[in-house]
Amino acid sequence: MLTITGLIYGSIMREPGEPYERHESGERERTAAAADAHERSLATRRDERRRRGAFYTPPELVAWVLDHALAGLAPGAPVLDPACGAGHFLVAAARRVGVAAVHGSDLDPEAVRIARERLAAEDPSVPADLIAAQVVVADGLSAWQGRRFAAVVGNPPFLGQLRRRTAGQSEDSRRGLGAYTDTSAVFLHRALDLVDEGGVVALVQPLSVLAARDAGPVRAAVAERGAVTDLWCSPRPVFEGTPVLTCVPVVRLGAGPPTDRDAWGALAAPAFDIPAVDLPAGAGLVGDLATCTADFRDQYYGLVPFVRDDPGGPTPLVTSGLVDPAELRWGSVSTRFARRSYDAPSVDLAALRADGGLARWADARLVPKLLVAAQGRVIEAVVDEEGAWLPSVPVLSVVPHDPADLWRLLAVTLAPPVVAHAAARYLGTGLTPGSVKVSARQLAALPLPVDAGAWAEGAELARSAQAARDGERPPLLAATGRAMTAAYGADPASYDWWWGRIRR
Structure with missing residues (x-):
């Protein structure tokens, strides 16, 4: 067993010069x-x-x-x-x-x-x-x-x-x-x-x-x-x-x-203190509905010459620090890219396409998608419904086979049982002990809910949460978490754990 x-x-670390063994x-x-x-x-x-x-x-x-x-x-x-x-x-x-x-x-x-x-x-x-x-x-x-x-x-x-x-x-x-x-x-x-x-x-x-x-x-x-x-x-x-x-x-x-x-x-x-969850099988995986992709250093360094600080820029560059659950904070908080601080990092798309090196990559990313921060206290994701944002490494892209599934996929990433499952399964891979880190392959392997009705409710609540103002978002996120806990038939303990992390 x-x-x-x-x-x-916390109490056993020795002070400098303290003997390793005593009573010798x-x-x-x-x-x-x-x-x-x-x-x-x-x-x-x-x-x-x-x-x-x-x-x-x-x-x-x-x-x-x-x-x-x-x-x-x-x-x-x-x-x-x-x-x-x-x-x-x-x-x-x-x-x-x-x-x-x-x-x-x-x-x-x-x-x-x-x-x-x-x-x-x-x-x-x-x-x-x-x-x-x-x-x-x-x-x-x-x-x-x-x-x-x-x-x-x-x-x-x-x-x-x-x-x-x-x-x-x-x-x-x-x-x-x-x-x-x-x-x-x-x-x-x-x-x-x-x-x-x-x-x-x-x-x-x-x-x-x-x-x-x-x-x-x-x-x-x-x-x-x-x-x-x-x-x-x-x-x-x-x-x-x-x-x-x-x-x-x-x-x-x-x-x-x-x-x-x-x-x-x-x-x-x-x-x-991560709750145990037993996710149901048989309803399929995220990878059945979408293609999950990670970008690499070629895209990261290739973008550097084309990034400007431009609040009016039509092509925002989205870093991990700008992604919260059902919220993009681009333009409202500063972020860092390539060792520089930006208030509103934007990509000069015309210059990038004229250069040619990343043109095909940019076109492949400028589609309706979900952007997922590589790690956070929970899985943090936001929907790019218009396909207007470019991800910065290590942000992951989740492109649905059917754009109608965008909000359903967002609800899956917000689901407390899914987050607890990922936190436990991939424990130790994040930069800090409290972070949940997922790769593109791991995102694709996340199971889908078994209760279609609760999932549909969670998807609508997730859409409302992303559209809400700051003060209105927390109760909608909470409602999304409860609906998706029910969609997976999971113990409410996973919701309590998830909501505690969301509120910190």
């Missing part, structure tokens, strides 16, 4: 202090720490990981930390299974030296050469070829694709994975080959592993080999020096049923 632990580590004595105290000093030294060299992706783990989280990964293991069961640093996981694991049973690797020679000394202090009877053979300076992604362990635990480095070579990654370690798969997820993928059937992998990951596209092959590999049986996550940062949100999926090989590769975000949703 899957258990979810959502913790807010003698050699243990000395080596623990050395580990703490190494951390502090690395923390003062921020560029170096970021280059390595090294952020050390709070002791309470170490304990949680080992409680779930090593439960039931007998003394002597082999345990690996493939990116062991100064040995926090190794020392804590050694106290459960024995010093002779723990193994580790790291690219930092000084950290490895400290980890070895700490293990020797735990049990002086273990030969130093055995510890040196089992805790090594090496790339954890390739050092343990052919070995098998009862559990693989730890906090591997968090590094983007552009910095992956600094982590010692070989191209072989990334084979079959997305180009921008984070290093930590590459470690998770590799660890699946390092444990026996019934073994456990529990590695700290960025929250994005739950839903990011490039982590999809990693989640698929987990589904092929076992299941996520426990999950820890936090809605607040717990690692000093980085705002990255984190989680720990505990993967047990051979467990079932397999965890859906596209539903990991939903596992963490309770920790973020």
Whole structure:
């Protein structure tokens, strides 16, 4: 049975110079202090720490990981930390299974030296050469070829694709994975080959592993080999020096049923107070009614020479910040495009067409459509009924096959159950923990309502909301949300959650 632990580590962050471990004595105290000093030294060299992706783990989280990964293991069961640093996981694991049973690797020679000394202090009877053979300076992604362990635990480095070579990654370690798969997820993928059937992998990951596209092959590999049986996550940062949100999926090989590769975000949703929804199937998808499209850097940079600040401009440029639910704020609030601020960004369409480079693209976008902000507190969308607006990356375009479906599609994007579904399913992919981020592909995959009458009512209310003045819009939005909650046959809790976000 899957258990979810959502913790807010607000009180466990150490002050500079505070020892990592307490109540030690003698050699243990000395080596623990050395580990703490190494951390502090690395923390003062921020560029170096970021280059390595090294952020050390709070002791309470170490304990949680080992409680779930090593439960039931007998003394002597082999345990690996493939990116062991100064040995926090190794020392804590050694106290459960024995010093002779723990193994580790790291690219930092000084950290490895400290980890070895700490293990020797735990049990002086273990030969130093055995510890040196089992805790090594090496790339954890390739050092343990052919070995098998009862559990693989730890906090591997968090590094983007552009910095992956600094982590010692070989191209072989990334084979079959997305180009921008984070290093930590590459470690998770590799660890699946390092444990026996019934073994456990529990590695700290960025929250994005739950839903990011490039982590999809990693989640698929987990589904092929076992299941996520426990999950820890936090809605607040717990690692000093980085705002990255984190989680720990505990993967047990051979467990079932397999965890859906596209539903990991939903596992963490309770920790973020996102209500559970079960959207009905069988009524079709948004993609059955419309073509959903995202534009890219070519369009973004290609537009730059043709954008003017012109309140009377016939072709508004719509940025994400100008899109609210059933409202376009163009001309009423300022926005930024290409590092400049605009009060009313407009596209000189005649000059753009004369240039020719983006003429076909502009013609394809200047049609009746829905414009959807790529992320926000809810899904934010507005109807361009006349086809007079151009989207700025990353605004998404939803072009209905039949223009008569425009308002029905707007109602779908406003539907509280749909927003809650997207917030949970794609949790961790937004820039902030409270944002709901959707791609064009994900928009197309959103299910349609089953109650046609309530949907029609929601569509008319959505149309009225967009046409309303500011003071009149909130009650119409609320009515739209209630109608669309009924259209999906969903629990009213999703409406309460959605309306709370709308009102903030």
